[in-house]
Amino acid sequence: MIKPNISIEECASQIWDVIIVGSGPAGGLAAILLARKKLRVLLVDKQSFPRSKVCGCCLNGNAVSTLEEAGLSHILSENQAVAVREMCLGSKKTHLTFPLQRQMVLSRERLDSSLISEAMIEGAFFLDTTLAELGQLTPSSREVFLKQGDIQILSSAKIVLAADGLGGRLLVRKNITTHLASNSTRLGAGVTILDPPDFFKNGTLFMTSGNGGYVGLVRLEDGRLDLAAAFDPIAIKKHGSMGALAKSLLQEMNWPLPLDIETAPWRGTPALTGHIEQVASERLFVIGDAAGYIEPFTGEGMAWAFTGANFVAPLIAKGVACWEPGLAKQWTLKYKAHITNRQGICKVIAFLLRWPLLVKLGLIGLRAFPFLSKPVVAMLDKPSKAVTSI
Numbered sequence: 001m002i003k004p005n006i007s008i009e010e011c012a013s014q015i016w017d018v019i020i021v022g023s024g025p026a027g028g029l030a031a032i033l034l035a036r037k038k039l040r041v042l043l044v045d046k047q048s049f050p051r052s053k054v055c056g057c058c059l060n061g062n063a064v065s066t067l068e069e070a071g072l073s074h075i076l077s078e079n080q081a082v083a084v085r086e087m088c089l090g091s092k093k094t095h096l097t098f099p100l101q102r103q104m105v106l107s108r109e110r111l112d113s114s115l116i117s118e119a120m121i122e123g124a125f126f127l128d129t130t131l132a133e134l135g136q137l138t139p140s141s142r143e144v145f146l147k148q149g150d151i152q153i154l155s156s157a158k159i160v161l162a163a164d165g166l167g168g169r170l171l172v173r174k175n176i177t178t179h180l181a182s183n184s185t186r187l188g189a190g191v192t193i194l195d196p197p198d199f200f201k202n203g204t205l206f207m208t209s210g211n212g213g214y215v216g217l218v219r220l221e222d223g224r225l226d227l228a229a230a231f232d233p234i235a236i237k238k239h240g241s242m243g244a245l246a247k248s249l250l251q252e253m254n255w256p257l258p259l260d261i262e263t264a265p266w267r268g269t270p271a272l273t274g275h276i277e278q279v280a281s282e283r284l285f286v287i288g289d290a291a292g293y294i295e296p297f298t299g300e301g302m303a304w305a306f307t308g309a310n311f312v313a314p315l316i317a318k319g320v321a322c323w324e325p326g327l328a329k330q331w332t333l334k335y336k337a338h339i340t341n342r343q344g345i346c347k348v349i350a351f352l353l354r355w356p357l358l359v360k361l362g363l364i365g366l367r368a369f370p371f372l373s374k375p376v377v378a379m380l381d382k383p384s385k386a387v388t389s390i
């Protein structure tokens with residue numbers, strides 16, 4: 001268990017430099033980087049940790065590089081993160097295996113908890129099981145309501161960082177911005193399975209795309225099999241459950257079925273593709289999935305979350321010293337240049353995945369000309385420029 005190092009009552013009596021809402025990869029890394037800058041940081045999450053999350057748990061080369069450059073590679077080694085050496089990509093009974101270079105797998109229970117522990121070591125304060133809501137903007141701070149059970153207090157910070165994830169609506173609830181979901185968006189789904197078939201071996205990422213969605217399967221550091229999927233809502237309805245749809249996708253490939261694939265406690269997510277209109281406002285920045293997210297096929301979400309934390313930290317430090325409106329504009333431009341643009345390729349891939357037959361033809365093509373897959377793998381492994389700014 002990760003124990004908070006402050007009580008909710010103690011949070012009321014001070015003005016923080018930064019309150020970070022959400023302790024996923026985005027909020028966790030931001031807390032570490034900001035605490036290192038000697039800022040008074042309060043990291044808040046509505047859940048207790050360790051907590052699981054619907055996620056493929058694959059850190060691509062970009063994400064791994066960011067952790068290394070931040071001096072956090074021990075999080076991977078100490079938790080026995082698994083190196084993923086190859087990806088087996090299938091569709092309609094055709095599959096292709098190609099090498100991956102720098103991908104690692106680590107369960108979200110361990111990754112997110114380790115980031116929080118590290119943030120506390122660096123001097124940040126962490127409060128769990130606490131729901132945060134934005135309050136009023138004052139001339140020198142932003143108010144934040146913190147609710148824990150029956151207790152509610154008002155705290156405030158010079159800057160609030162929203163890292164509240166895919167379903168987080170911190171700014172939308174306050175009418176600071178609107179959320180725009182794509183019309184044809186799929187839903188995320190995930191489960192972990194305890195005693196999976198040996199076919200799903202350590203170090204290989206299996207992905208299959210078929211009628212109604214796609215599913216990725218990978219072994220975690222403790223041997224569990226993590227299944228993470230993007231499903232068409234209509235296909236879930238047609239099959240009766242998320243587990244039944246996943247089963248049919250694996251059957252389309254003739255891959256062995258985990259015994260409890262249908263009965264396991266699948267969890268869903270809100271619509272996967274969407275974004276908010278504004279990623280910054282006065283004394284307020286947004287990073288990670290809360291700012292915008294594209295379907296997870298290329299496994300880039302955590303890299304984007306880390307990149308956001310990395311880029312926004314210097315702007316927050318400036319804003320704490322002296323807020324000026326230009327900082328919100330700077331974040332909007334940086335976000336567009338380094339994250340929105342990088343998400344473009346994922347949008348294209350997510351669109352192509354709607355046609356499993358096309359994916360099958362693509363796989364046959366790649367089998368004939370394997371070098372064609374190299375640019376995409378290289379793009380996913382390439383560190384974003386943000387890494388150099390740590």
Ligand SMILES: Cc1cc2nc3c(=O)[nH]c(=O)nc-3n(C[C@H](O)[C@H](O)[C@H](O)COP(=O)(O)OP(=O)(O)OC[C@H]3O[C@@H](n4cnc5c(N)ncnc54)[C@H](O)[C@@H]3O)c2cc1C
Pocket residue numbers: 021022023024025026027044045046047053054055056057058059060063130131132133163164165166167168169170188189190228229230269272287288289290296299300301302303305
């Ligand atoms: C099916 C699927 C598979 C995926 N596979 C991969 C993959 O293999 N690799 C990869 O890199 N990415 C993957 N992703 C994406 C990845 O999970 C996300 O991009 C990543 O979790 C984003 O991190 P975050 O910190 O922005 O948000 P989150 O990890 O969602 O964290 C947000 C936190 O905010 C807290 N919170 C929300 N609202 C409040 C509030 N009001 N008050 C207090 N706390 C609050 C939540 O409890 C949560 O802990 C996948 C996603 C899905 C859906």
